[in-house]
Amino acid sequence: MRIRWWIGATSVAAAVLLAGCSSGDDGGGSTGSATDEQAAVAPQGAAPADKAEGGQAGAPIEFRQDDRAIIYTGSIAVRVDDVEQAATRATSIASGAGGFVGGDKRSSDDSYTQATLTLRVAADKFAGVVDELAKLGEQERRDINTEDVTEEALDLDARIATQRARVDSGRRLLAQAKTLSDLVMLESELAKREADLASLEAKKRRIDDLTALSTITVELLGPGATIPEDDDDATGFLAGLKGGWKALTATFVLLVTVLGALLPWMIAIGVPALGGVWLYRRLRRPRPST
Template identity: 35%
Template sequence: MRKALCAVAALLVLTGCSSSTDQSTSLQADAPRAAAPEGSAYQAEPSARESSAPSAADRETGDTGTEQRAIAYTADLRVRVEKVEPATVKAKELVDAAKGYVARERTYGTTPSARLDFQVPAERYPEVLDALAKQLGEKVSLEQSAEDVTEEIADVDSRVESAEAALKRLRTLLSRAGTVGEVLQVSEELDQRQADLDALKARQKSLSKRVKEAAITLVVVSEKEEPAEEDDSGFLGGLKAGWSDFTGFVSGLLTGVGWLLPFSPFLVGLFFLGRFLIRRRARRRGQAA
């Protein structure tokens, strides 16, 4: 009888353990669905979530099917022309025809030259750069760069989304604050998060502009005749060399005088003191003799 009771008790214990294990496994499997809010991505299958959620870089480039890199193009072009002003006018016309614009322009009068910073649509960048290099004058130099900012855009987009979600939660907490201290604390945190979000959005806008618009810096310089070599032989050459040496000597002498000038009061005082001592010694010798 005792053996039968022990066997029944052991059977009950094993049944309870098995039921507890199955229930724990079921709870763990259902935990994500139970914890996720309605409309969350957790309600879909993993494969469906991965295939349906476009990356931040894809959202930036507008391509959700295949991966497309976000590239920021820049170029520095230097050309030599006969006349600077007509060349700059033609350069502006070429850029304007491509729906671009002048972001900054500087003209130098001492040595006729100009510097123009253009912003052109990225899809028109190659043809505009080629036209500027070939249709204005002689190309002196050209430097190009292409920076891949895809990951940077994705990072900024993700941080913007997180900041917006944090602001939403803080506004909810602010509406539930019960004391003045809680209101002030949440408001201070809300202001700081809003400032961070504004900075992120400004960076997001700047990155988007860099991808959509290529930057071209054009420097236009005028042609100059090479100066004729001067003949340094003969009388005029010797006169010029002598005058150069004389002016150099005078300049060095004046430099030395200027350096000694601050010490002149001390030197004058030292001179008169020495003169006084010499005369005094000579007078004593005369009296002793």
């Protein structure tokens, strides 16, 4: 009886142990199968997620249109009935766009009146301001130019950062100087580094100003005013005659200028030289025998 009970207890314990091992094998198998599924889904040779994200950090930077540094410049000629009134209106347009008048040149004659205004406006309002200026009267000419200086701006930023580090290093070395000769040498080197840094920062401020504020030159023409012609585009007999006359007058002015510069030397050197030659010939002249 006892033997039967012992055999039964042993069988139950063995069954419990086998069930536990079976459940552990199932859990490990499920983990392995999940890993196999991830490997099957991922492309062959693909890096893990964390490595892939790290790889994106070294990818080339792509700039959006808003990130680029672009200089906008333009000129427009508009014929108006009243130049003074149109100039006041153009000033108001620039002020309304957050800009200002950088230059104002006006001329008037019996037959015509003309004004040339240089306006500085925000870059994002450049096109709208040009269109509003064209509505002041009859547009005669429009010239728009853009210059992308993104790479130059980034290069200046990098050079400024490097130069600032050099200045800081020079200041630390100057604070640790022990001898007078080291102090003088380090002060000279630090002054040079600070001057280079100031020059780079000035260039960067200039680029920032040109990219932040666009320049528009508006020429307001009265009813009798004429648009000045570009000499480079002028051709024909009259253009050639005009160019030849300018060359002749320029040459004549150059010769007169050179003569005026040499005349004092000719008087200062020529008069004594002529006197010497006259005296020399007089002394060599044979005297009459007595």
